[in-house]
Every structure is written in C-alpha cells, then in structure tokens.
Amino acid sequence: MYRRLKSARYLLVFTLPVLVYVSFTNTGWLTFAPMMEAFVLIPLVELFLKPDPTNHEESEEPSLLSNKLYDMLVYLIVPIQWFFLIFFFNVITESHLTFLDQLGRWSAMGLMCGVLGINVAHELGHRNTWYEQLMSKALLLTSLYMHFFIEHNRGHHRYVSTPEDPASSRRGELLYAFWLRSCAMSYLSAWRLEREKLKKMGLSAIHWRNEMLWYQLIQLGLVFAVGALYGWTVMLFFLAAATMGFLLLETVNYIEHYGLRRKETSPGRYERVLPAHSWNSDHTMGRLMLFELSRHSDHHFLASRKYQILRHLDSSPQMPTGYPGMMLMALIPPLWFRVMHKRLERFQSANV
Numbered sequence: 001m002y003r004r005l006k007s008a009r010y011l012l013v014f015t016l017p018v019l020v021y022v023s024f025t026n027t028g029w030l031t032f033a034p035m036m037e038a039f040v041l042i043p044l045v046e047l048f049l050k051p052d053p054t055n056h057e058e059s060e061e062p063s064l065l066s067n068k069l070y071d072m073l074v075y076l077i078v079p080i081q082w083f084f085l086i087f088f089f090n091v092i093t094e095s096h097l098t099f100l101d102q103l104g105r106w107s108a109m110g111l112m113c114g115v116l117g118i119n120v121a122h123e124l125g126h127r128n129t130w131y132e133q134l135m136s137k138a139l140l141l142t143s144l145y146m147h148f149f150i151e152h153n154r155g156h157h158r159y160v161s162t163p164e165d166p167a168s169s170r171r172g173e174l175l176y177a178f179w180l181r182s183c184a185m186s187y188l189s190a191w192r193l194e195r196e197k198l199k200k201m202g203l204s205a206i207h208w209r210n211e212m213l214w215y216q217l218i219q220l221g222l223v224f225a226v227g228a229l230y231g232w233t234v235m236l237f238f239l240a241a242a243t244m245g246f247l248l249l250e251t252v253n254y255i256e257h258y259g260l261r262r263k264e265t266s267p268g269r270y271e272r273v274l275p276a277h278s279w280n281s282d283h284t285m286g287r288l289m290l291f292e293l294s295r296h297s298d299h300h301f302l303a304s305r306k307y308q309i310l311r312h313l314d315s316s317p318q319m320p321t322g323y324p325g326m327m328l329m330a331l332i333p334p335l336w337f338r339v340m341h342k343r344l345e346r347f348q349s350a351n352v
Contacts, residue, residue, distance in 0.1 A: 007069040007308070012288045016115055017080050023108035024084075024091045031104025034111045042285045043325035051282035053312040061309050070308045074291065077120040078135045084112050085142050085238075089230045092237045106241055113143040113245025119290055125149050126303055141222060143245035146215035147190035154197075155189045157303050161262045161277040162270050167250075171259035171344065172337070175330045178254050179247060248327075255279060255326045256296050259344045260317070273300050275316035276351060282312050286322030294323050317347040 019034040056064065064070070088109045092102060121139035124132045125148075133149075140146045152167075159165035166185030169178050194212045195205040203209060227235035260277050262270040281287070281294035292307040297316030299305065319326055320339060330336050 010073050020108045027101045031101050034108040046283045046285050046322040052284050053282045055311045064308045074120050077116050081117050089234050109241040110244025114248025117142045118249045144219045144242040145246045151186045151190040154193045161257050161260045167253045168257040169254045174333050175254050179250050182250050251327050275301050275313040279319050280316040281319040281322050283322030
C-alpha cells in the first residue's frame with residue numbers, strides 16, 4: 001500500500017490535462033487555466049514551500065524500480081498527449097471563438113507539448129527497450145522535435161557544460177539568443193551525429209538507415225496531413241503550439257546548465273560529468289509536475305537512472321526556486337543575471 005501511495009504523488013502531473021480539457025471546452029479566462037497553474041499558482045506555492053532534499057534509502061531502490069506503477073504513469077502520457085493533440089485540431093477554429101480564446105487554447109496545447117510531450121519523451125528516450133524509445137519518438141513528433149532523440153542522448157550528455165554543447169547556456173547569454181543558437185545548432189548536431197554513426201557502419205549519409213531523414217519525412221507528413229484534413233489555419237496553430245513546446249524545452253535547457261563549465265583536460269577532452277555541472281532544484285511541486293526532471297544533477301551524473309530514484313546530491317549547485325519560477329525569471333534578463341551570477345559566483349568560489 002505504501003509503495004502505491006508513494007507513486008500516487010506523481011498523479012499531480014495529470015492536473016495539466018484536466019485543465020487543458022477545461023481550456024478546450026470553455027471560453028474567456030478559463031482557456032488560460034493551464035498557464036495560470038504552471039506560471040502563477042506553482043511559482044507562488046514554491047515561494048512559501050521549502051525545497052525538500054530528502055532522498056530515498058539506497059535499499060529502497062530495487063523496490064522502487066520493480067514497482068510498475070512508475071512506468072505506467074509515463075506510458076499513459078503517450079495516448080493522453082495524442083488525444084489532446086487531435087482534440088486541439090478539432091476545437092482551435094470553432095466559429096464562436098475570439099482570438100483571445102484561440103490564444104488561450106493554443107497556449108494550453110503548447111504546455112502539453114513541452115511539459116508532457118517533450119519532458120516524458122526525455123525520460124523514455126533514456127530507456128533501453130525498443131517500445132519505450134518508440135513512445136519517446138511518438139511524443140517528440142507532437143512538437144516536431146524528433147531530432148532531440150539523437151542530439152540529446154548522443155550529443156548533449158557527452159558534451160554537456162562545454163563549449164561544444166549547443167544546449168548548455170553560457171554565462172551572460174540572453175535566453176532569446178540561446179533559443180536561436182540551441183535550436184539551430186542542436187538540429188545540425190543531430191545530422192552530424194547520425195552521419196558519423198552511418199560512416200562507422202560504412203554507409204552513406206543518404207541511406208534509408210539515416211534516422212534524421214525518416215524524422216523529416218514523418219514530421220512533414222504529419223504537418224501536411226493536418227493541413228489537408230483540418231485546413232491550413234489549424235496547421236498554422238499546430239506549428240505555433242509545437243514551437244511553444246520546443247521553446248519551453250530550450251528554456252529548461254537554458255536554466256539547467258547556465259554558466260557551468262567542465263574543465264578541459266586536454267584539447268577537445270573534458271573532465272567527466274559531475275553533479276557540479278548541472279543546476280538542481282528540490283522544490284517539490286516542480287519535481288512532481290515534471291517527473292523529477294529538476295533533480296537534473298543526478299540525471300547527468302548517471303543518465304540511466306529512472307525518475308523515481310533520482311537523488312539530491314550535496315555537491316550540485318541549487319536553484320533558488322523551482323523550474324516554473326526559474327523559467328519566468330529567465331524571460332527577464334536583468335533579473336536573471338542579478339540573481340544567478342551571484343549564486344554562480346558563490347558556488348564556484350566554494351568549489352575552487
């Protein structure tokens with residue numbers, strides 16, 4: 001019973017699809033209910049709740065890993081995400097909607113793409129079974145960001161917190177400049193990584209086994225299918241929701257490694273990835289809503305760890321609040337630099 005109750009706390013994630021349903025079936029301010037939960041309610045609650053650095057006992061890990069409820073929760077996201085995407089296609093251009101209503105519903109779908117779609121795709125993409133990786137790609141498709149599967153696993157985790165990683169933000173870099181750099185360079189990096197893999201196999205980059213070629217065909221096929229079945233206006237709203245989804249991802253990338261750098265041990269080679277190379281947040285609401293993504297230091301220290309056994313590590317730098325609040329702060333560069341540069345300097349001076 002205790003094991004089930006412990007996994008049940010992650011049901012908090014499902015408040016988002018409930019509120020998206022409210023958005024899709026109402027007009028006026030209710031269409032913005034998901035945004036208000038994510039970027040008003042949760043940041044306010046986390047201002048008053050202290051972070052919880054408590055870890056499970058190491059002896060508990062086998063029990064946590066054998067409890068299939070944790071897996072079922074993330075698997076369930078796949079049909080939910082696709083249900084709401086198709087629901088979105090059918091409700092975004094209803095004749096009685098004002099532009100503000102459409103804006104609210106678009107933002108709700110964008111949150112679904114970023115918070116559920118890409119985040120759970122990230123969790124499943126680190127699993128080693130073919131069906132979990134397939135589910136990861138199916139979720140990334142809803143944000144038209146399938147190259148993330150290649151670049152994140154084979155690029156970001158190898159080069160994180162080095163100048164060679166486009167998804168690691170630099171000290172003093174504006175979030176908006178980072179969006180452009182990370183989106184463009186991560187996409188190009190995925191092509192390069194796939195080309196290098198095929199070269200090792202003795203194959204040409206233009207080969208049917210090039211996953212990047214398949215991803216482009218699948219994504220373009222989905223976009224044009226939406227246009228053909230629902231109209232070009234719905235297609236444009238879909239593109240806008242997908243864009244919001246991957247920009248939420250890139251904003252998370254920005255806050256997760258801001259200003260942190262691994263030491264170069266020799267030209268092109270770096271020290272191993274340590275907890276000190278990722279910002280960590282133990283704020284409970286953000287942790288539960290994102291399947292422990294904010295315990296990011298342990299994730300990079302050992303990427304194969306499933307979300308339910310991620311730990312707080314004392315040697316990692318700590319964010320002043322949870323992910324939603326950090327994302328809002330990043331949108332205001334002077335505030336972000338003022339808060340984070342002081343924290344960064346304190347952490348670096350304490351770890352010389």
